[in-house]
Amino acid sequence: GFTDPRHTVGVLSAGWRKRLAIARELVAAPDVLLMDEPTNHLDVEGILWLEALLRTEVPAYLVVSHDRYFLEHVAWRVLELNRCYAGGLFQAEGRYSDYLLRRDEALREQAAYQDTLANKVRREVEWLRRGPKARTRKGQARVKAAGRLIQELDEVRARDAGAAAGIEFTASGRQSKKLLLARDVAKTVGGVRLLAGLNLTLTPGMRLGLLGASGSGKSTLLNLLAGTLAPDAGQIERAEGLRVVRFDQDREGLDPAVSLRRALAPEGDAVVYRDRSVHVVSWAKRFLFRPEQLETTVGRLSGGEQARILIARLMLQPADLLILDEPTNDLDIPTLEVLEESLADFPGALVLVTRDRFLLERVSTLVLALDGTGGATFFADYAQWESAHEETDRDVGDRIEAPARTAVETRTKPAAREGLDARRLTYLEKRDWEQMEQTILEAEEACAACQEAVEDPAVASDPIALRERWAALEAARTEVDRLYGRWAELEEKQR
Incomplete structure (x- = not known):
């Protein structure tokens, strides 16, 4: 991607310095390339270039990244280090979207196991509270087994207590239609x-x-x-x-x-x-x-x-x-x-x-x-930009470097991922489409609740409360309309 070899490193942007660092490592022809957050400081075109490079020039690599789109296109096996899993590690074959599906399944199984274990512990605790005779060998064994169950449940709950930041932005409540x-x-x-x-x-x-x-x-x-x-x-x-x-x-x-x-x-x-x-x-x-x-x-x-x-x-x-x-x-x-x-x-x-x-x-x-x-x-969205970007690249040629072009073309080939056509629904779009009926049902229920609130006789004489409830109703109706429009859009993309 470098067009002028006379440039000094000092004048390069952070993104181009990152490209240079990757190129230096590749010159050494490593058997395995280790990368820690390689997409940091790269713009989207730089990331596309790196995706193509990894697929065509690097025999094996291990990458640590929080760029989920990047992982989707370069990873064939995903490992997650997290204390919530037994052994602190979960791994899945396939792309990042495959990992998400398998992770959700594993967490559901883990939650079901925790519920079963909690029921067993509850029965054993009730037995212990009744003051059973533990002098016999059988009684002693059951007491020890109950202790092991309680300890195992504590360990599972401790692993499951994973934390996530509580992020929630506050709106001013302004009613203006144009900001x-x-x-x-x-x-x-x-x-x-x-x-x-x-x-x-x-x-x-x-x-x-x-x-x-x-x-x-x-x-x-x-x-x-x-x-x-x-x-x-x-x-x-x-x-x-x-x-x-x-x-x-x-x-x-x-x-x-x-x-x-x-x-x-x-x-x-x-x-x-x-x-x-x-x-x-x-x-x-x-x-x-x-x-x-x-x-x-x-x-x-x-x-x-x-x-x-x-x-x-x-x-x-x-x-x-x-x-x-x-x-x-x-x-x-x-x-x-x-x-x-x-x-x-x-x-x-x-x-x-x-x-x-x-x-x-x-x-x-x-x-x-x-x-x-x-x-x-x-x-309309990133997928539409990407499609237009690819079309422009084919027509104009030099607007994007050849490695970046390879990334886009490779990513849109049907063979790249069986069962998922990138030109149709992305992973997130597929997830939205699958959940859309339930989402619309919940939005319509919220809209009905807002309608009942507006019709409440208790607020008929309170103009401030009535105005607030009308605003909530309008927002709920707008959300329902938006969801139906999104549903139609996703249906159309699958035809």
């Missing part, structure tokens, strides 16, 4: 035109994913939307009193010399979350920090721990618009899954920049791709 409106926005930085004639409207419930190579203008657009940068031309109109909460990938808001306690609760030993006081110890535990870590300085914490501090801060701020710039860096997969659910449930608007294609596909309701020359194109 931000950008008209014909243009911006040039360093003599490079990044945006030209961009039109964009952000509304509650809209979740916009941004795609583009490094330097294409994603951070510039975030700054424009946040109001920290002015456009060269055009206008950006914001709803009055618009509350914008932002996650910065550079983590500039963190002081490395400050203790974890002060980073989480700057003004005392408690924080106020949703009008309720929460002690800093409880708040820290919610983000998987131990009490003994509270006096540790931020600079000594891992990248993932620092990211959790920033997320904890964001949760304390009611927001109309969330702007997240690479929030997944250094987060483990369980935390990513909780973050996904929280973002999908956030009722305000979201603008998201991420290399995590799994998150992008799961959360985004719309994708905007920037080409770095002023062009901006909207797509």
Whole structure:
């Protein structure tokens, strides 16, 4: 992918330095290539390049990664280290999606075993409480067996007590239908035109994913939307009193010399979350920090721990618009899954920049791709962008490096994965489709409950309560309509 051998390493971006580091290792022709988070700092095209490289140039490799899309395309066997499994390890043959299915099955079996074991322990405890005679050999053996059962149940429960961060963003409750409106926005930085004639409207419930190579203008657009940068031309109109909460990938808001306690609760030993006081110890535990870590300085914490501090801060701020710039860096997969659910449930608007294609596909309701020359194109989802990207690559040729092209072409071949056509339903889409009937049923039940609340005679004379219940009913109806539309879209993709 390097086009000018005269470039010095110092002028390369972090992504290109990562490519260089991988190339240096491959020159040594290793029998096994060991990689720790190789997709960090790579943009999407760089990740596609790496996927193709691993499939064609590396005989064997072991990779540690939280990039689930990447794992789906390069792994043929997945191992998870987790104390919740007997022996602390679970492994599954196949791709990442196969691992998810087998993991869920294993956890269900483990839960069923725990229930059976708990019933046995309950019977033995009742027997012991009756004061049985343990003088006989048979009685002594049963007492010992009961003790072993109780110990085994304690061990299973201890393994099962795996924790995940409690992430839940707070909306301001604003009723505005339009939060931000950008008209014909243009911006040039360093003599490079990044945006030209961009039109964009952000509304509650809209979740916009941004795609583009490094330097294409994603951070510039975030700054424009946040109001920290002015456009060269055009206008950006914001709803009055618009509350914008932002996650910065550079983590500039963190002081490395400050203790974890002060980073989480700057003004005392408690924080106020949703009008309720929460002690800093409880708040820290919610983000998987131990009490003994509270006096540790931020600079000594891992990248993932620092990211959790920033997320904890964001949760304390009611927001109309969330702007997240690479929030997944250094987060483990369980935390990513909780973050996904929280973002999908956030009722305000979201603008998201991420290399995590799994998150992008799961959360985004719309994708905007920037080409770095002023062009901006909207797509329904990541899969549509990928398809258009492949088509452009075939037509234009040189827009994307050949390794990246190989990654896209290889990934869309029917033989790549029996039973799953990437042009039809992705793993997440298949999961959504399978659960859609139940999801719609629950949404319709919620809508019916909102309708009953509106018709309650007790609120007929209370205009404030009535207005709130009407707003809840409208939101419920909108969600039902959205789900039916999504269901039809998924059905259409399978034809």
